[in-house]
Amino acid sequence: MHRKALGRGLEALIPGAAVMDPAESKSDSVSMLSLEDVRPNPFQPRTRFDPQALEELSSSIKSTGVLQPVLVRKHVQGGYELVAGERRLKAAGMAGLDAIPAIVREVGDREMMELALVENLQREDLNPIDEAKAYQALVSKVGLTHDQVSERVGKQRSSVTNSLRLLGLPVEVQEMVSRGTLSAGHARALLGLDNAGDQLATARYVQAKGFSVRRTEALVARKLRRRHSRSAPARQSAYTEWETKLQQKFSTRVQIRAGRKGGIIEFEYYGSEDLERLLEAWGVVS
Template sequence: MAKATKKQALGRGLSALLNDPDNDIKSASDRNADQVVGSIVELDLERIEVNPYQPRTNFSEEALEELATSIKELGLIQPITVRKMDFNRYQLVSGERRFRASQRIGLKTIPAYIRLANDQETLEMALVENIQRQDLDPVEIALSYQRLIDEIGLTQERLSDRVGKKRSTITNYLRLLKLDPILQTGMRDGFISMGHGRALVNVENRDKQLSIYEKILADGLSVRQTESLVRESREGAPQTQGSPSATKTAVRLPGYATQGQEELKAFLQAAVKVQAKGSKGKITVPFSSEDEFRRILKRITGV
């Protein structure tokens, strides 16, 4: 949560900069432009227009509804990218499905990366520098790699040279973005490791991914046990006594945790997640903006 709070606080300060008509930032050479390039900013959805040259015009209603539900419960994991057109006006570069899904659930703002005129080299430097940090989780690294490919136009070979990593390493990170958002959140929060994620990405069915994820949390499965469980899932092998998948036929919260989870959801008006085994466990309360964080905090503290 500390990382998310820091990002949102930064985005709030950048929003103030971008709303200053006397110092409008239009290009990478303008004052304070370096604070915008590569950073996340909360933008009003109404100030963003779709790209009229977007080659994709058909969006699955079912897929949009699923994404909207995910965003409502977990927040937006990957910000959209926009291009600054004029003062307080932006155009989508990437993320139209996320943009549409956010509109669908009535969000007023959305986290976004802002592209400025002539900022290509500056953005690439910012992203590469960010990847070299030691405190990034696997999903953050994967998202940075994906941005370098999508927005800078680097091939995986060129990206490998630029960041000093083997192409196979980059591929392994990028594959993590195929995981269900719940699993990505679990990896970012430290509930599972990248090794678990690499095993789970081989399961194409999202429901099966989540089922195995729940078993990992409930039984504390190692990466090797998870890989075995994934193989059984893909091959349809029967469960044998003593196998990881036979340790628990169904993952269920204790009664007190199930009831408490529902009460917390209703009280905090947030997608609270309780993970419990016996009398021990964790409570996770996700939030998607600084304002939502402060709302939840106020409900908890009463201050």
């Protein structure tokens, strides 16, 4: 079942921090801090900020001020370090403000990393690759399981696992997705190709031609059909169609190997978490 977004995450990690509204947390005092005294969050997962969105936020801050305090912690070398609220901090600077309202908390590195990652994931405006890298950091650096990540960010576990699979694409393809010249849908279609060279060549072709996701899926399917036909000339065309449908449904590579009286259907998986995702989809485990 899809979990309601913001069900846990920041609020679960630091009670009252999900919205950081001083009116709702009397124990939190809001201080005005000089922008020059606030260092950026070193664990910020976002590599690109939408310039137009920042301009809009800056304009809003010019007219109404910063309505929601940022969250900071004291830095060992003096000043403060941002925990959450980097867009507000950047936009406040663009608006010409010298100071920003802030709540100061005692937060450790691990907790700070988790807060930064979860806050950005809950806002749902990360590009697909930054999102995948944020999930990866929660798993590899914070030590969460896919289920725990799913619970923190209010996403289905399968969504988290499928997002992580994008990091298996060549770096150049990931950059295309980060820039927005290819969508996550395009990237998922390219995962049907098991060769990095094929993935990159197809990505460049799709980008140059301006293919839709559907056309990209069809192109990948044709490539797979040609590959299969070369290895098995007498192969039934229906098998290829079924493979394509299965690949689209289960988001992984599928091969049907037919024999005289029977055959084998092979589903590829990419680690134990991905195997569990497939087993859940088949109803083997719940």
